Amino acid sequence: MKENTNITNSSVSFLQSGAWEELQRRLGRKTIRCQTPGLSGFGILVNARFGNHYAYFPHGPSGVWSAENINEFVEKTREAAGDAKPFFLRVEPFVKDSEELSDTLKRAGFIKARANQPEETFIIDLTKHKEEILSGTEHDTRYSIRAAEKRGVVIEKTEGNSRADKFEIFWKMFEKTNERHNLSSYGKEYYRRVFFLDGDASSKTFFAYLDGEPIACATTVFFGNQAAYLYAASMDGFGKYNAPTLLIWNALLDAKENGCVSFDLWGVSSTNKKWSGVTAFKKGFGGRSVRRAGTWDIIFNNIKYQTYLLAKKIL
Structure with missing residues (x-):
């Protein structure tokens, strides 16, 4: 050959x-x-x-x-x-x-x-207009974005010095999420380092609040003109508020506003049934399917x- x-x-x-x-x-x-x-x-x-x-x-x-x-x-x-x-x-x-x-x-x-x-992912093209990106999402995803906003979910972005007092809030939710879904993870110090990542690559964590209380969060990493969604966490009992969907929508719009051309949803699987829920959720945002x-x-x-x-x- x-x-x-x-x-x-x-x-x-x-x-x-x-x-x-x-x-x-x-x-x-x-x-x-x-x-x-x-x-x-x-x-x-x-x-x-x-x-x-x-x-x-x-x-x-x-x-x-x-x-x-x-x-x-x-x-x-x-x-x-x-x-x-x-x-x-x-x-x-x-x-x-x-x-x-x-x-x-x-x-x-x-x-x-x-x-x-993960070998498989979905990558969203951020060079498109906001309306075109939104129209490329699935109907249920668009509904969840609007429903979360109507139900009072508010998104707050933390970066730079604003992260100082937020890590423990993230960690509490992250631990509870792992316990609830029986997931393994790295040690706390690893996530602390990612939470405060700065330099040629930097991180931002987005928090979803309902009536002033944090109910979900998601961490993204920015490098050059790319952004990647790494992981998320949520509190139990708030599923009807669709906060995770609104979090990712805000994260990808923030990446677009800051000059990124792509948003990597970082890990799906077309074969592993354990990943079926996560894969379906991420697929809802549209994007191009990529196998590395x-x-x-x-x-x-x-x-x-x-x-x-x-x-x-x-x-």
């Missing part, structure tokens, strides 16, 4: 921003930078127990995904990792999934792995790699 040497990132994910790299460092994780003429990005040296590490490039690296560039990047990464000596390298090309890219990665020695980041290339590993020590996979299943 003919090699495709022109699979190139059309954009770079906020997961490859300097601010996100700094967030990882502040969480105590060691990062590395690897730059070659064809591909570049930052990676995390993940501690996989017993002194073993692997190198993970979240939504990266970025550049031109040719076999030659990939091979060179692999070697440079092993050099950059130094004494950590990763037993495998994990990459996540921030490009559309394609047979050509899969073939190129396989020829370079990579295997498809279980996804670290996913997660790929190249193994340097197969015994350690198989032990790692087994441990992941058990623990």
